[in-house]
Amino acid sequence: MIRRLSRKQKCLAAFLFAAVLLLVSVGLYRLIPPEPVRFERYTRQLLEDSLLQDTLTLHYTLADPDGWGLEPSYATLGSFPDGDAIAQAAMLENQYAILDSFHSEDLRAEQALTLDILKTQTENELALMKGYFLQNFISPSLGTQAQLPTLLAEYAFRSKGDIDTYFALLEDLDRYFSDLMDFVDIQAANGVGPEDNTIDRICEQCEDFIGRGDASHFLQAAFVEKCSSCDFLSDDERQSLADAHAKQLTDCVFPAYRNLMERLKSLQGTCKVQGGLATCPNGTDYYEALVRKETGSSLTIPQIQERLYRQLLADIQKVQSLPQDTASGADPYEKLDAAKMLQLLQNSILNDFPALTDVDWELKQIQDELADYASPAFYLTPPIDAQETNTIYINPTEQMSGVELFSTLAHEGFPGHLYQTNYFSSTDPDPLREVLSCGGYIEGWATYVESWFCTEAEGVWSGASLYWLERSMNLCLTSLLDIGIHGHGWSLADVGSFLDGFGISDQAAVQNLYQYILENPTNYLKYYLGYLSFADLRTACENALGDAFDLRAFHEAVLTTGPCPFDILEDEVFERLDISQPLSPAS
Template sequence: MKPASLHRRILFPLLLCGGLLFALLFWYFSPFFSPGENRRFSAYVEERFHSEVTSSAITLHYTLADPASRGIAPGTASFGTVSIPDRTSYDALLQSVETTLTSFHRNRLSAENQITLDLLLYELNCEKMPGSTSLLAEPLGPSLGIQAQLPILLAEYPFRTQQDIADYLHLLQDLPRYFSDLIALEQEKSRQGVFQNDLAVDGIIRQCSAFLADADTPESHLLHTVFQNKLQASSLFSEAERNLCLQTHEKLLISCVFPAYRSLSDALSSLRGKGTQNAGGLSRQEGGLSYYAYLLRSRVGVDASPEELTRLLTQQLADQCAEMQIILDQNPSLSLSEQALVLPFSTPEEMLADLQNAVSEDFPVLSGIAYEVKTVDDSLKDFLSPAFYLTPPADVNSPNSIYLNPADEMTGIELYSTLAHEGFPGHLYQTVSFSRSDPLLIRHLYAPSGYVEGWATYVESYACRYAARNLDANTQALCRLWYLNRSVHLILCSLLDLGIHSQGWLLADASAFLAQFGITDASAAASLYQYILETPANYLKYCVGSLSFSQLLSEVQKQEGDSFSLIGFHEKLLRLGPLPFPLVEKYL
């Protein structure tokens, strides 16, 4: 998924606990007696995977198609819990986990287990950072908040068995309790002086209102329409059973789902005006810089400081602007505004087929990949991004579905590049490639966004070359210019993120920065400023992640010289799978 859009991530977040469950205490008190170090480690990660994947029914259902095959028995489906961990207790938990992890003899483990151990230690060290339990973490928000994700996650909830449908209905019943926990958290954030600003609150309230627009006619609500369509397409029930499910679903919408969204909207309305984040980013909040450092390390997956990242991105910006100027000097007639960059493809399927064939020039060949392009249902188009790849369960690796939102009406090079990001050689290709290496299931729960989104952004440069490879030189130059223009905008947004959250830039500072690059639309600047306030470090996942891959490419190319193989380089990256970049560099 592209930045500034709804969150593609399927795994439901364990809020404010950084992904480590208190159930892990079990491992501190339960020593293993397995004769082999690898078997001991495998048993640990398997039980840890069980503990974490069952933290919510959403996480479990989107990660495993057949939980029973992994020894996970059906339970009462819920959204999990929202909690504010006590730092002292949390540190004690982390210490117990560290004791267990450091008890393994690393040099006695297989190569795969060594990578997994290093990954878990990296995640542990992230959670030991002061900002990991910060109240500045915000589960709600107009763009990436839980209330925005839920309609998507519920609508796309696959029905493979009758138990799946029962779990889905239990989730609807659990929603008032879950939203009550979220409301309590927001009230505590208000008391602590870290509640979000009024623009963010107004955005969430508008979103809740849009979700409730059809509440008076529940039979036409988007969730009910999608539920009905899925039931009709399913052979799990008789006609009478389907009707009973529909009646139950409608009652739960009326008694649980709609009241939960109204309660959330009302509670946020009562807190409106009590936010303190109107005056700038995280650096202006107590503990904000620590929390931002935590985001850079845990979400973006880099060890660099904000100052180092600013220097790096500033140089990249200068390099790409210089390349754009060279292209324009050599082709003075080029103008992005005068040409639509129409490509010789009639459908998204044709574009994906072309991409799947073209990637063999630079990436390992993956045969036998089944996928489907789907159109977002009209009832969901206002809640979804222009395009997204729905990650399949890790135990079956299918179906592979790319969704396109008709509301966005993408065409030409923009659609081609987006399909590369979501499909080949982006998310779909990377996911299938890694899954075919049969990694430990816990690796699917620790996929740093910097690697995942960075990879999909990194490969867009290849896609633009593929799109123009059979066209005239003028169009090839225009495709490159289009890509560079797109990349420059992403860098500018990332530099804004760093300025706002690490240097305390106000709107006037952000506007002055954008004006240096000819962006003088006041409303656009204000909108972008607000988005970055709400989603710290989000742009960096895409931009810094992509740049990290490019840097690794340059370093390996320099080291290997004439023996360098681009396909071999990409094959190593894909085989390693999603990791923080210090570990990618270590094992590459």
């Protein structure tokens, strides 16, 4: 016999069920971490996963990986795409879905900023999937094989374990290059591998790196010098390690570069396209996505072109308006050496830029074996968890001096890369923010402060203003060439005709410039469009604030926000400066 519940019993049962459900819900809620905690764990995991995939990057990012609980099971230089575009796209879509599960309104302000940056970068990476096989990992100047020697030479030995890891990385080099060439082979099979001229230039660069291929190599000298300053090594250990390193060079490093050259030479004649990205399948769409990623600008290609031409016209008019005796007389900066210039810059930025605790720095020369293919100068960032010396490299083949060298040191040092990197680190950002790549912001800032320096230097020598205008016009022309070659498919003849209209007719110079831009799409744009984005943002703030505009406060807002796409930077700077009506940077 089934006994029916009375109304009173039903009400009691319903009440008990609701109470139990509430208790379970509260219990489950307590098991779910708050949104800020969940996001912090996620970004920490992103950083750790990234660093564990590449021991060289891990070493340069963290001086003490053990302190972070990171213990790689083996040393590796990393890997390259395996040719599975579908799997890569699926991974990115999954990553975006995870990011989309976070709610900005539930995060701390700095976390919401990081979320916006990560979502934008993931969107950019997804857009780049249109040209998956057009990714460029190898070129004479900025390719993997060209950048690696300096990173190996500067690999810090903080312990015996670091030396062991360094040796393991040398042993991994042939596998690493083989992995790189597997992807290049896939590109070649699709007709979009490197052109013959590029292959010849890469092989020439590799030959220069190998040199005589013996113990006189600069990597051997760098290794011995680093070991000599390691107080945890005895003299016998130093000698033994020096002998072992010389053997590693002849057994691992030089053969890896020779194998790379052999595989590259086997691809000669396989490239089916002649010219920039626009001549490749899906190349135009890929280039637009690459510009957005590398420059951090959301402007369309036509909008970028319009902005460039507008700036070029303005610079030409300024040059024409300068007095005829501008730059007359000797450059007073010719008497200063690089170290003195950097010291002067460090002390002269206090009025216009926020204060920064003193940082240690040193100047070095780029090795002769790399000089012909290296940049005029570059800055090597220190680990994010240690106060180590900041290093700026200068290319001796450039023979820079005077205002040119001074401007370059402003770019690389104060208030450029060195200052910007250390200032942002001093704000205690999420560690992930310190390793995210935002080239348009980073190189744009360094170019922007070149302009600032030249404006300041006008009071010392009128030639500084002319120097900057000429540099600005050169960067503008090369940026327009970048769009012409990769966005519109310009040939060498087209480039020659364009430059001839500006009085540039040296055929060797035209050929070299065309080849460099062909091999390094968006590189000039990253610098110059980044600079224009900062200049336009400053103008927008000046227009909005009028007499209340303060240059130091503007710089502080930019630097505290840190590297990010310019749409995001504009919103952040306007909020920090209490500007209610955003103005388009392009206006």
